[in-house]
Amino acid sequence: MSDNVKTIKKIAQNPIFIAFYVFTTIFAGLSFEYMRNELGLKIMTVAILLVFLIVILNIVLATAFNRSINEDELDQKIQDIGNLISNNNLAWLVSEKHLQIVEMNSDVIWVFAPYLDYAIDPTTDIYRGLQRNLKRGAQYKFFMPEQPLTHKIISDFQRVHKYKKNQVEFVLIPYQEYLFHTIISIYGVTSDEPHCIESIPVEQLGVWVRMDKEHTDRMIGVGEMMIKKYCS
Incomplete structure (x- = not known):
């Protein structure tokens, strides 16, 4: 098991994290019920869909950006290797x-x-x-x-x-x-x-x-x- 997986598992089992998760769930449910009563179910549904679309868009853009950075880094490494071979006469x-x-x-x-x-x-x-x-x-x-x-x-x-x-x-x-x-x-x-x-x-x-x-x-x-x- 990798260090990252072990760290995530340790955090997920922490009592403070569990209490925070339960509190957040209850708070989200109460907030949803309050806003539904105040704004109406139709407006709430539209708002949730908009938030969901914004989150998905951010994830897609972030992924594309990270991939672009990784490709640029890979291209740079390939260029560095080519320069190393050329500069040190390693074409053989x-x-x-x-x-x-x-x-x-x-x-x-x-x-x-x-x-x-x-x-x-x-x-x-x-x-x-x-x-x-x-x-x-x-x-x-x-x-x-x-x-x-x-x-x-x-x-x-x-x-x-x-x-x-x-x-x-x-x-x-x-x-x-x-x-x-x-x-x-x-x-x-x-x-x-x-x-x-x-x-x-x-x-x-x-x-x-x-x-x-x-x-x-x-x-x-x-x-x-x-x-x-x-x-x-």
Whole structure:
């Protein structure tokens, strides 16, 4: 139970509050009866309706005003975050949404991954994006460590995804030689502007790092070397 709820409950159970509530109810009833006798029921009804409409109008205006303030505060926070990224040269940080957009515009994708749980879990956005990409004909190469778990993942991958022959390839590297402990994806490998993006190894963070051209070219070179060594 939150502190606000506890405070409200404590006030509602206070004897002074209960006595005040009872007194107010009795006073309101007597006042209504007195005004009804003096002014008549019709005028009283109209007056009550006017007061009710004024109260409702105030509530609506107050809600709209508070919402406007909250939206302005949210816009300001978004702008502050944008300024922070720009001023501190943090444009290399990208979100999972950016990752999906880049993937949807790439025809050849290489992935260095010690595991592929996200790619065989139907509840993840990456799984659904992978299905869409395979359906439109994108080609994938997965560089993974040679181990029993990897073979199970490959079997599950082939079971849950549909794709054409040679559209997906798994390059298995001896476990002792596999040095990638984060997920590194290269999008548009054969294009003029490939993008290499690496996950940050922090649980539930959902932020990725975009490499510069020099490191992207190096990772493509590493992939080409592994293909020649382990796929020939």
